[in-house]
Amino acid sequence: MHMGVLSSDNRGSVKTLTLVAPVQTIGDDPYDNKARSFPAVGVYRLAAAVADSNIQMTVFDNPTPITGIEFLNLAHNIARTCKKSNILGLSTTYTTIDNAIHIAHLARQKGFKGKIVIGGMGAYAPIFINEIDKALPDDTYIVIGFGELALKLLLNQDEVKDRIIISTLNQHNFNVFSVLAYRFVVEAVHMHWKYNEERLGDSSRFFRIITESHCPRGCRYCSSTHIPSKPLYMSADAIKSAVDIALDTNPTGIMFQGDNFLLGRKGKQRLQELIDTNFQSPVDLMLQTHPKDVLDVDPDHLIKIGTTTVSLGIESFSDEILSHFGKKIDADTCHSAISTLLDNNIGVFANIILTSPEATPDQVKHSLECIKQYMKRGVKFGINLAPKLYPPSILFIEAVVNKKYDEQQITYTNIRIKVGDVDISIRKPDMLLPQHDGLRKAVLRVRNMLTRSQTSENLSVQIVRLMERELEAIL
Numbered sequence: 364m365h366m367g368v369l370s371s372d373n374r375g376s377v378k379t380l381t382l383v384a385p386v387q388t389i390g391d392d393p394y395d396n397k398a399r400s401f402p403a404v405g406v407y408r409l410a411a412a413v414a415d416s417n418i419q420m421t422v423f424d425n426p427t428p429i430t431g432i433e434f435l436n437l438a439h440n441i442a443r444t445c446k447k448s449n450i451l452g453l454s455t456t457y458t459t460i461d462n463a464i465h466i467a468h469l470a471r472q473k474g475f476k477g478k479i480v481i482g483g484m485g486a487y488a489p490i491f492i493n494e495i496d497k498a499l500p501d502d503t504y505i506v507i508g509f510g511e512l513a514l515k516l517l518l519n520q521d522e523v524k525d526r527i528i529i530s531t532l533n534q535h536n537f538n539v540f541s542v543l544a545y546r547f548v549v550e551a552v553h554m555h556w557k558y559n560e561e562r563l564g565d566s567s568r569f570f571r572i573i574t575e576s577h578c579p580r581g582c583r584y585c586s587s588t589h590i591p592s593k594p595l596y597m598s599a600d601a602i603k604s605a606v607d608i609a610l611d612t613n614p615t616g617i618m619f620q621g622d623n624f625l626l627g628r629k630g631k632q633r634l635q636e637l638i639d640t641n642f643q644s645p646v647d648l649m650l651q652t653h654p655k656d657v658l659d660v661d662p663d664h665l666i667k668i669g670t671t672t673v674s675l676g677i678e679s680f681s682d683e684i685l686s687h688f689g690k691k692i693d694a695d696t697c698h699s700a701i702s703t704l705l706d707n708n709i710g711v712f713a714n715i716i717l718t719s720p721e722a723t724p725d726q727v728k729h730s731l732e733c734i735k736q737y738m739k740r741g742v743k744f745g746i747n748l749a750p751k752l753y754p755p756s757i758l759f760i761e762a763v764v765n766k767k768y769d770e771q772q773i774t775y776t777n778i779r780i781k782v783g784d785v786d787i788s789i790r791k792p793d794m795l796l797p798q799h800d801g802l803r804k805a806v807l808r809v810r811n812m813l814t815r816s817q818t819s820e821n822l823s824v825q826i827v828r829l830m831e832r833e834l835e836a837i838l
């Protein structure tokens with residue numbers, strides 16, 4: 364297996380392409396409130412990037428999470444459709460890689476002879492190289508990063524010697540492909556909202572604009588970091604163009620998704636540029652950012668662009684747990700960020716990871732008490748009981764590769780892919796539990812008691828109630 368880094372754009376003859384967005388299947392996990400439907404922006408970016416190359420393209424954007432039976436039907440449909448394509452491109456995440464392997468293998472079995480490309484932003488695909496090799500020994504390429512340039516290369520060159528390709532974009536391409544992608548999204552977005560309303564009773568229509576490629580901060584549990592390129596930021600102009608496109612869909616809100624909208628000089632400069640051109644979102648605007656960055660800007664500037672809610676990666680109100688996570692902020696900063704926003708009538712959505720591998724019951728209890736107080740003040744929460752193990756996060760490397768933690772601290776999901784005579788087992792690491800015996804058992808008990816909820820807020824209320832009860836028994 365070779366690894367190559369792309370640096371140039373290649374063009375060539377007319378080809379046929381089948382593109383598949385990550386296929387999410389609905390499981391038993393109570394956290395499957397993500398059974399919401401979101402437009403497949405990543406795959407639209409790929410489509411937009413090659414759309415001018417005079418190629419014939421079929422895109423499966425998989426707008427909705429589906430059941431296991433529905434997945435099998437979809438996989439057969441894709442395998443039939445792609446038969447004559449030169450390339451079958453499968454965009455995937457860590458959560459959906461087994462579905463991507465399944466589809467690719469079925470396509471081969473049904474006679475697909477072209478190149479198979481499996482890729483995504485995380486560097487998770489190499490972790491499953493053995494599984495990918497077993498299912499698809501020939502002509503399978505793994506693309507890490509933004510696949511636009513890799514896809515062009517693979518479309519235009521018959522022989523590409525590197526099977527693992529690291530594909531990055533420059534700032535200009537990032538802006539252009541982003542805006543083009545949203546034009547494709549508009550075509551499909553109504554289908555997503557219709558699904559959310561009919562199946563989940565959710566009538567909000569939030570249009571997500573991904574304003575950064577990834578985050579450079581390096582929190583230990585986070586997979587957004589360690590992407591093999593510098594972060595790219597959508598310019599103020601590109602954001603405004605994307606918002607104009609979004610407004611054509613009559614959304615109830617717009618979300619600037621990217622984890623670090625206000626980060627550093629660049630973030631503040633972009634905010635200022637938006638203000639200078641009198642940009643103001645005419646619908647609810649939610650932006651994602653780091654608690655520390657909230658304290659570096661004038662809240663009036665946030666209000667000027669129409670911000671109604673800020674989503675913050677708080678993670679914990681315990682200094683010790685924040686330090687375990689390598690969050691590089693203290694609890695006081697988190698409190699100040701929340702208070703500043705609430706005092707300025709800006710809503711807050713706070714993401715929490717309740718336990719770290721080194722957490723004690725006291726630290727978790729303190730965090731829970733703060734969460735309850737903030738819930739009374741209208742703060743909405745999304746709570747995870749323990750960090751998820753997503754590659755290539757530091758915790759994943761420590762726990763799965765370097766085996767730093769006790770095996771009983773790691774939970775797994777076991778997946779079996781059976782297509783014809785090929786039978787593949789994938790054991791995916793899931794959560795990293797606390798070392799503290801009572802706390803670890805409490806997390807597992809609460810997880811088993813959770814019932815599936817349609818919103819992360821409802822799930823969070825359940826978690827707080829159940830976890831408090833568990834801690835009472837321990838302390």
Ligand code: SF4
Nearest residue numbers: 578580581582585622
């Ligand atoms: S958790 Fe948030 S701040 Fe930390 S690295 Fe990930 S995206 Fe950045």
